[in-house]
Amino acid sequence: MSLGRSIDHWGTNPGDLIDAALKAIETALQELLATDPAYWRTGQKKDLLERLEKLQAQQAALKLRVLATAGDIAEETGAKDASGWMRTELLVDKAVARSQVKLAAGVAKYDLVAAGLAEGVVSQDKARVITQTLNQIETDPAASAEDLILAEKLLVDYASQLTANELKIVGRRILSEIDPERFEAAEAKALQREEEHAQRRTFFSSRDNGDGTIDIHARVSCAIGMRLRTLLDSLAQPRKLSAEDKGRKAPYDRLLGQAFARVVETYDVDQLPRHGGHGTTVFITMSVEDLRKELGTAALGFDGEQITAAEARRMACNADLVPVVLGTDSEILDFGRTARLAYPIQHRALRLRDKCCQAEDCDAPAAWTEAHHLKPWSGGGRTDLANMVLLCPSDHRRIHDANYGYERLPDGRIRFTRRTRTG
Numbered sequence: 474m475s476l477g478r479s480i481d482h483w484g485t486n487p488g489d490l491i492d493a494a495l496k497a498i499e500t501a502l503q504e505l506l507a508t509d510p511a512y513w514r515t516g517q518k519k520d521l522l523e524r525l526e527k528l529q530a531q532q533a534a535l536k537l538r539v540l541a542t543a544g545d546i547a548e549e550t551g552a553k554d555a556s557g558w559m560r561t562e563l564l565v566d567k568a569v570a571r572s573q574v575k576l577a578a579g580v581a582k583y584d585l586v587a588a589g590l591a592e593g594v595v596s597q598d599k600a601r602v603i604t605q606t607l608n609q610i611e612t613d614p615a616a617s618a619e620d621l622i623l624a625e626k627l628l629v630d631y632a633s634q635l636t637a638n639e640l641k642i643v644g645r646r647i648l649s650e651i652d653p654e655r656f657e658a659a660e661a662k663a664l665q666r667e668e669e670h671a672q673r674r675t676f677f678s679s680r681d682n683g684d685g686t687i688d689i690h691a692r693v694s695c696a697i698g699m700r701l702r703t704l705l706d707s708l709a710q711p712r713k714l715s716a717e718d719k720g721r722k723a724p725y726d727r728l729l730g731q732a733f734a735r736v737v738e739t740y741d742v743d744q745l746p747r748h749g750g751h752g753t754t755v756f757i758t759m760s761v762e763d764l765r766k767e768l769g770t771a772a773l774g775f776d777g778e779q780i781t782a783a784e785a786r787r788m789a790c791n792a793d794l795v796p797v798v799l800g801t802d803s804e805i806l807d808f809g810r811t812a813r814l815a816y817p818i819q820h821r822a823l824r825l826r827d828k829c830c831q832a833e834d835c836d837a838p839a840a841w842t843e844a845h846h847l848k849p850w851s852g853g854g855r856t857d858l859a860n861m862v863l864l865c866p867s868d869h870r871r872i873h874d875a876n877y878g879y880e881r882l883p884d885g886r887i888r889f890t891r892r893t894r895t896g
Contacts, residue, residue, distance in 0.1 A: 527593030533600070534590035540577035572601075579604035585629045595629060598637040603628045606644035615656065616648060623651050668694065708732035712841065735866060739843070819856070820844060823863050830865040833888045837865035845869055847881070862887065 510518060543555035550558045556570035563570075576597070580587050586603050589595030595603070603625070610616045610624050624647045631643055648656040671694035680688045693701070709728035824839035842863035848854030862885070864872060871877050871889055879889045 526596070530590050530593040530596045533597035534580075534587065537573070537577040537580050537590070537597075537600075538587075540574050541581040543574075543577075576601050576604065579608065583607060583625055585625050589629045589632060595632045596637065599632045599640055602637050602641045602644060603632065606641075606647065610648065613648070620648060620651055624648065627651070671695070704736065705729045705732040708735055708841070711838070731866065819858060819861070822858055823861060826858070827863040827885070829863070830868055831862040831885060831887050832864060832868040832871075833882065833886045835865055835868055837868075839863055841865050843869050845872060 505521075510521075513521075540555055543558075546552075546558050547554045550561075552558050552561075554571075554574050556565075556567060556574045559565040559570035559573075560567045565573075580590065580600055583604060586595060586600050586607075590597070590600055606628060607621060607625055610621050616624075627647060627650065628640065628644060631640055635643060675691075675693050677689070677691045679690070682688060706729075709725065709732040712728055712731075713723060713725060823844055824842075827839060827842075829835070829839055830837040830842050842865050844861045845864045846854040846856065847860050847862060854860050862881075864887070868887070868889075872879055872887065876892055877889050878892050879887050882888055
């Protein structure tokens with residue numbers, strides 16, 4: 474009696490063993506899921522998380538071993554490889570399934586990586602990093618078979634000490650670690666190629682959502698991306714801590730977005746290229762009536778993008794702004810009087826004087842604030858210390874918001890009140 478594929482090459486039938494082992498795993502998981510971790514001791518939670526991390530690596534090792542020998546599944550189903558069956562039967566996204574099949578093939582090439590997975594000391598993410606690095610070394614004409622073997626050993630050893638991302642960084646320099654004299658020059662060339670590749674792939678695009686917001690999509694080099702994130706974190710993190718001290722919670726992605734806006738708004742326009750003899754500026758077109766009243770709109774730039782008059786007045790405090798003010802017959806009444814910003818020395822004086830945001834209910838440090846003209850530019854306000862106070866971006870928007878009124882207290886602080894609308 475032939476058992477066909479149910480018999481392995483030793484002549485035994487592993488079907489019962491596999492089924493029994495899987496049932497034992499399923500039963501154990503069901504028992505654990507039936508308990509409530511809220512009642513577990515801290516030590517039990519730590520122990521479970523540590524052991525699960527190891528079990529996940531071992532589960533990945535088993536799955537990858539099966540996928541590496543799953544050509545019969547593809548043959549039976551007519552798929553190119555097992556990923557087609559995974560997409561159809563297991564509803565795994567095609568890209569994910571192909572990535573797993575590719576990883577299975579990679580792990581099958583490297584015994585130490587496969588052993589690390591089976592022991593639970595190399596996670597699936599780390600195995601992917603290691604195999605990708607080793608595949609690159611394999612195609613490097615300067616690297617020998619001995620270099621490849623040593624690199625695999627070193628990377629598997631590092632996997633027990635580093636995260637996957639840290640391992641990726643180490644992987645870029647692993648050949649230099651093996652033989653500095655031979656590979657440092659090659660590493661420098663590879664880094665140069667990587668930077669040139671990053672420059673070619675750099676782009677910026679934006680899309681108007683039609684609701685007062687614009688989506689920005691950009692790709693920059695890792696160095697620029699890390700610098701930008703560090704810069705935004707330095708602005709967002711103190712605001713996060715300040716809000717938490719007051720019992721408020723602000724989504725961090727929103728704080729990062731506000732920090733990005735702050736960087737753009739406060740960029741030193743003197744550093745921009747010259748165009749026709751003048752620094753790059755923002756043009757605002759609006760009627761003289763709208764400029765003076767609470768409501769109204771203005772056209773931003775030359776494309777006619779609409780903003781509120783309040784936003785135009787707020788921008789006048791922070792940007793090089795050229796007003797194009799129109800009379801009743803749309804004739805130009807004023808063109809080219811650039812709104813003057815507070816000079817750096819004035820900012821320093823304001824910081825010494827005000828110490829922090831001058832809103833009564835805010836203590837944002839002076840470093841986060843903007844200079845606001847109490848008598849607005851549109852009303853002929855002067856850029857001098859007596860006419861300026863420091864406000865954080867949130868309160869600066871509020872002071873230009875028609876829904877709020879304000880008064881200046883004897884100590885110089887600003888007290889906001891919500892206006893009640895009638896009619």
